Amino acid sequence: MNPRRYGYAVAGLALLLLGGLGVYFSGKLQPYETTIEHGPAPKARQDPYLAAHLFLLDQDRRVTRSESFASMPATNEVLLLLGERSAMTPLQTQRVLEWVSEGGHLVFVAERLWDEHSARSGDLLLDALNLQQHLATDHLPADEAARAIGVKDQPQLTRLYLENEDAPVYLAFDTDYHLYDAGQRAHAWANSAGATHMLQLRHGEGLVTALTDSWIWQNDRIKEYDHAWLLWYLTQDRAVTLAYHGEHDGLFTQLLRHFPEALASLALMLLFATWHFAQRQGPLLPPPDHSRRQLEEHLRASASFLYRHAGPRQSLAMLQQDIQRRARQRHPGFEELAVAEQCRVLATLSRLPLPTIEQVLRPAPAKIGVSDFTRQVAHLQRIRNAL
Structure with missing residues (x-):
């Protein structure tokens, strides 16, 4: 059989079947009226x-x-x-x-x-x-x-x-x-x-x-x-x-009754204004990696904190005090020496020139450059290590 004629035959049988089902169910269906109560009007x-x-x-x-x-x-x-x-x-x-x-x-x-x-x-x-x-x-x-x-x-x-x-x-x-x-x-x-x-x-x-x-x-x-x-x-x-x-x-009741759109706009403006002014300034810092717990990082963080909040003079003063404390502990009678004798002892131990020892042990000036601060810190650390 020609495939096209076979398709027409199947379609015709399907239509006849659907028509028969429609006639059968139309005889079974009966119209009726019902009232749906929606309650009082708004x-x-x-x-x-x-x-x-x-x-x-x-x-x-x-x-x-x-x-x-x-x-x-x-x-x-x-x-x-x-x-x-x-x-x-x-x-x-x-x-x-x-x-x-x-x-x-x-x-x-x-x-x-x-x-x-x-x-x-x-x-x-x-x-x-x-x-x-x-x-x-x-x-x-x-x-x-x-x-x-x-x-x-x-x-x-x-x-x-x-x-x-x-x-x-x-x-x-x-x-x-x-x-x-x-x-x-x-x-x-x-x-x-x-x-x-x-x-x-x-x-x-x-x-x-x-x-x-x-x-x-x-x-x-x-x-x-x-x-x-x-x-x-x-x-x-x-x-x-x-x-x-x-x-x-x-x-408020009268405004809500007569100007609901204006009140809604005002509420949205206040919400957005609060959101805007509550934002953080500057970029967000990435979350810290809690697995990094090295001593060097703690020391760097502590030094950075002291430098930002106390200033370079305080950092140099703390190093100078640490040198005096170590010298008293390691060399009894050091505190009884004159300042010049103390400088000569420290110069001998650290092998630094005497003028350098005298300079770094003096109180730091109010303003000190980054290079001078770095150099003095290096000298003080060398003196402390020698003790």
Whole structure:
């Protein structure tokens, strides 16, 4: 058979086989639909009250988000303080309450428990309005507190009764906390089985609503019970300002938020500058060979060290002192001789001219050349060896 025709035949059989397998498996396959949950969107993860924001927009409200108390909203609006207020200053507290007294509606969350010893809670808004927050079991009799603890795992809903309404509004507040109106000014409230979770009172021309928590309006809980309805009821017919943060962000936080690229560039510049100035100056010395341990190398290294740090005068002085010490040891009475007699004795022993002996034993000058230093060292070593 022609090889070309044989190849065509094999290719045709392979195509037929693949076609048959495709028809077989296509009959076995069945299409189906599935939903893959990716969780909340990044915007929802960053904003826990995004659903409440969108809900108010659907009610045709004008919603403004504020992150500080730099400017107060208009007096006919509702201010929702849902964020952390631990850094709220007395001046900011006074400004908010003045805004309420002029006709604003403030909705805020109690953040601190009442302290009986200091007679204050530390929450500036609560203390200014004469409101107190306690643990729910603290104000109950012992038997009722025990029963409340026993049914803690069971859902206990808060009920809000309205005029001209037969059925109450059901809310899932955290039943661990209780609001107490120490000034007896509240005209509306919402209670669970053993605690009060919402108080509403007049303040000047405005209205204040205090809550034990605002979790009922977060993204994952606003759809439950009557949570969305309560948000509509408290803000109806008014524009809304959502304040997520009651304190001013620090300089670094603002720079990080608005200029992250500039901060990253500055950090890289500081890193490279530190690396540059931390470099060694000059070439790196090769690592020493630890196998070289000869006495001559140690002597050379010691002499080089002394020459660099003490100078040539010190080296010559040390040689002269060594000669005097050896002469006293080898020739008793040498130190009692006059200087001229000592020079003659050394000249005789070393066979050097007397003027040379006298010259090398004198103190060295402040500045001495390399050749003179070498010559004097050679003469002194010859005298020392002769001893």
